[in-house]
Amino acid sequence: MSRLGTIARRSFLIGSVAVAGGVAFGIYRYQKPHPNPLLASGDGQSSALTPYVRVDAQGVSIITPRAEMGQGVHTTLAALVAEELDVAWESVRVEHGPPAAAYYNSAGVSEGVPFSPLDHGMAAEAMRGTMGVMAKFLAMQFTGGSSSMPDAFDKMRHAGAAARWALVQAAAEQWKLPAADLKTRDGEVIAPDGRRLSYIALAPAAAKIKLPSDLPLKPQAQWRLLGQSLPRKDVVAKSTGTATFAIDVQVPDMVYAAVRKNPALEAPLKRFDATAAKAMPGVLTVVELPGGVAAIANNTWRAQQAVSAVQCEWAAPVHPASTAELMAHITAAFDDKHQDSRMRNDGDVDTALAAGTPLEAEYRVPFLAHAPMEPPTAVARLHEGRLEIWAGVQIPTLVREQMAKLAGLDIERVQLHTLLMGGSFGRRLESDFVEQAVRLAMAVPGKAVKLTWSREEDLTQDAYRPAAVARFRGLVKDGRAQALDVRVASLSVLASQGARAGLAMPGPDKLLADGTFEQPYGVPHYRATAYRAPPAVPVSSWRSVGNSFNGFFMEGFIDELAHSAGADPLQFRLALLTHESSKRVLQAAADLAGWGQPLAKGRGRGVAYHLAFGVPVAQVIEVQQTPQGIRVERLCVAADVGTALDPRNIEAQLQGAAIFGLSAAMFGEITFAQGAVEQRNFHQYESVRMAQAPRIEVKVLALGGPIRGIGEPGTPPAAPALANAIFSATGQRIRELPLSKHIRFA
Template identity: 50%
Template sequence: MGKVKTIARRSFLIGSAAVLGGVAFGVWRAKTPYTNPLLKRLGEGEAALTPYVKIDASGVTLITPRADKGQGAYHVQAALIAEELDVTLEAVKIDPGPPDRAYWNTALAAEAAEFNAPEEGFVQDALTGVLGSVMKFVGLQITGGSTTVPDGFIKLRAAGASARETLKLAAAEQLGVAVGDLRTEAGQVIAPDGTALRYEELAEAVAGMEPVQDVALRDPSEWRYLGKPMQRVDILAKSTGTQAYGIDFEIEGMVYAALKLAPAQGGGLVSYDASAALEMRGVSGVYDVSGGVAVVADNTWRAFQAAEAVEAEWSASDMPANMAEHWAALEASFVPSHQDSRVRDDGDVDTAMLEGEAVTADYRAPYLAHAPLEPVSATVLVSDARVDVWTGTQIPRFVQATVAKIAGLDADAVHVHVLMMGGSFGHRLEDDVVRQAAEVAVQMRGVPVKLTYSRETDMAHDYTRQIAAAKMRGTVKDGRVQAYDLSIAMPSVIVSQMGRQGLGVPGPDSQIVAGAFEQPFAIPHHRVTGYRADPLAPVSSWRSVGASTNGFFYNLGLEELIEAAGADPLEERLRLASDPLARKVLEAVGEMSDWDGVSLGPRRGRGVAMTRSFGVHCAEVVEVTDTDDGIRIDKVYVAAEVGRVLDPVNFENQVQGGVVWALGHAMNCEITYEGGVAEQLNFDSFDGMRMSQCPEIVVRGLENGEAVRGVGEPPVPPAAPALAAAIYAATGVRLREMPFSKFVRFAS
């Protein structure tokens, strides 16, 4: 697919820059212009510069529109811009910027294109372009899918380069020196005689200039930040306890709200009596909101206590009555009428099943809560002509649209201030807390309302990870895997999630088979079928989405086939690997772990798994010991192919965090429902991995591929199956369902 020509153009000014003689720089690549004041001046085929760099009298501000929920998104975006702009990260300010369709995520289209056109080549490239154009037209400003780095790798560096060269041109005119004789360093343009002009001194001059276009990006050999260990821009604040999160936000005149919601998901409010709550100290009012009522008080704790005092009658949930019925609904979905997709269908599976030794197995994965450490909150201030929203969110434009409807204003009148988040794992792709805060705020115009979920409210009403089940059958012959047929059933995550935004999603849901259909193994007869179950509990994106369950199913099924063939788990994967990048990842993890096919000894075991998700091949080897106190996870080795490791320190931290997250949930966690009511409401009943259980995790990032990828989610899918395989090697217990603590005991 031909590349759309990128042309740097001057953007609109941000905030006080217009008054102070400032200028905004950025780059945005698209064929079809938006209907806004800037883009009306552009002709067909032009691209516009959206604000990523702001320079005014106060200094340089880097705009980082992908949300930071602890993964270092602000840091990596700032580093990408700073690399070409020649500023130091210590000297700049960072601002997530306003919601704007110009910040659409350029990288979200790739996975959807792969699902619809699995073969690499012209068709997949063309489809990526088409889907990207659709997302650009919608202005899909979303943080997710491990896309922050792929989205920004080119365009943010280009924004910095355009700004740098424009500043040099302004300095050349001011100093009477040829542009080619000038250089930039640490936020200054420097002349041959040593004269230095700070960028902010040039702000007024560049505000009236057409930015320099088509600037060549620097070779990686010239990079100052990228590819080298960096200190994250937020590390000092987070290390000293001074980092402010959404839950820390305060504003003068604020009141505090808490919720009384139906115990059951989907239950409705029939009636309530708030008289006891209204008599409690500090309580100022009770207000109707979606799903229940909100109690307003003079601090959050009093609001929590008063909410508990509200007596209410609720209607019943329409969910299945118990977990047996949830699982039965999945089982009933493995029928042709529920088939959602079959994009992988190689060879002739049905004929191959008549030849060789047959193997079958069933697998299950439970509902899981997001449970970020920072409970969700939002502050909303409604006036007659304007609304301000302060919250941590991954979907600022959806938040803007939601609040606009509630307030009865145009979206442009809603100002969303995105705040740092203390975790998300997909939770902040939802906006219920903002919706409910806005519903209270419109009833208290002129008063800022801060709504905070208690931990119990958060988990009871979380839109969890999908429940899922799989059926595997296959054959082995002559010591090799010959056929592999994997069927997966789950409710549609995308339909559930987008439905809450009022959006219909036609066609099959790629997440039902993500992490399974695209695996790089050339098994002669290979089929993956997705079955869409009817809606059960409402579900949402959970770290690695469909691949979080399907990486478990796919690897376990392959593991059982390899065992039946009498082959080595790593060697057979290497033999089947159809992608050179996947082979290198498997070779790397084998080398790291000294995998030699020999047993580790009595009561010890190791397992290997690899999942391709979000375009990343990630392989893991887990080593365990069966101690008298239970299973101890000794060591984990991880190799991932991401094209470019932009920050080795943060890369390692991201991968290690993903492994801990995945192992802890595989060991211990599930959400179960009785009558629609979640039975796990806090960390005492939803227990992740303890520090004493955490293994040593050794990480290697590979840079063989041309495409630059993100690594926030890919370490999750292979962890659980690698652990299950290791436990089997150590104990002979075959695990086919999570959490594993139902079947084995873990050392504390």
């Protein structure tokens, strides 16, 4: 009961909403499916068998309702349907679905409960179930939290099975044969005598058949597509330059826009003079926007030149104006008044620490930008009372609602095309750039306005990964950790995002604590407390969110405890872990790296383990000292995803996440002066270059258990594994990122 007591406030709020929801909506409303959005947008030339399957004269299209940001999600989602539908992989076409309640993300909501993902006790499962019910009523379609696969695994396979069932029934009626006698293969229904009917021919009749609510699914032993490394459906278009991102959109009557906002984040514009800008060639107009101005011209370059020429008088900063002031703002939150949660409180930490001389340390990380390769871009057109938008977004249902409200239109008169995205890392959970495009479309009705942010605008007007500070106390005895007290202070991503979206976010922000309380380390006296600093500069989700900094904090200090105990860092962790899958993952990474083999002078190995989004990941990094600085030579990573639906794509995601984490660890930092971000382009906000990238070796484990997503879990261990490797090679313990502030990299 003491565990429940620590989360009483949030439990009460969630429980109250759930009860109210049950009374208001009832079981019938919950069991009733959302309408098939493909029927509303039907063209008369295709048959929508389910919200995920459409058949026309060209073949089968599978609708994938999650954002494709380069993570390969469209391929694996399509494979879930195709497996049960029995279609040839090479014949499948993939489309992003329209914004629709039918595509709500249940897993992304239910996994936000204040329990460890490894906790499958009655209270945890009851709350997950409650949140899953509420997710259907909230009906929010979003991509995030590494939730696409957990949400879709059953849902989309059932959709494929239902579509196949309907096609078989249609064939049975046409042939006057029992449906049980028919088989399917590669998009055809096959009779016992060898007769065949294509899905294309059967689809119109199948679309009229009422679908059953539940059907058996193929056992894993019969999978033909799932579990295989499939050719990605987007690779040809992306490799040939024919894929359409927002930055590629071309429509009739298009004009082009660029924007410039107050360099002091969220501060207003006092006044401006656009005389010089309007006189420039190709410039059509200059429009005031909240906090800034935009220029509209006949091409993007001219729009960017014009907006730079606008004379602006900016209001003073509304937030702490320097990096030092912001860090002081965060560290000031280390008091009872700002305690946000205490998600773990095992044993008696204070008494245990008082029994010896505790090891103490403070760790810090900076603000970080998302910096996707494709900058924020959107196209909008308001014509004859209808608004049409082309953009890459991660929450299309919310964006559509927001833009309808902004334009004063009924939501049915707003059409949002969700496009491929040139990266995101959480950036396109924000809708600021879409809002700007819609405002500009309202200023020039009938014209399609393509708004493209400059790289400078992208880096200086982001909603950032928050800076954070951790304070540790720990005690070891007889070679083992006996007590661990971790306190973390930061800004609340949940509150900041919620405020911009107009959504109330009551209760504690679990994202602040993610990566501290749920780590399966069997420390007898273990306390994890999160402190929420009052709102300041805008912050947002960044790949792995709270785990991105708490992973560095936790695994850096665990390494310190291991060395203070005189223990091998790998064996120290293995002895502490209470989760068998995590132990196997950690050992697999160590085996890949040859842990324990002698190293030449000037070389070092570092290990880190982290559980994020239910996925245990371990990394071992090997570094070498050179006259030019530290060279990262090798990175070995292992992870357990439960079931490996596409091993090659999982490997690619772990590689990409590790490089992303290394870039942040080595170089990533956003700093502030006079309220403005100082980093304006990639020469000031660096990433790991090809020549600096280590050799990466991956081991994918599939040890059973729940299906898990892999887009984010590979990022958190990279920074601590590298910092621990540097300590191994040099004896220098670095507790602050980026590491380049303290050492030089070759």
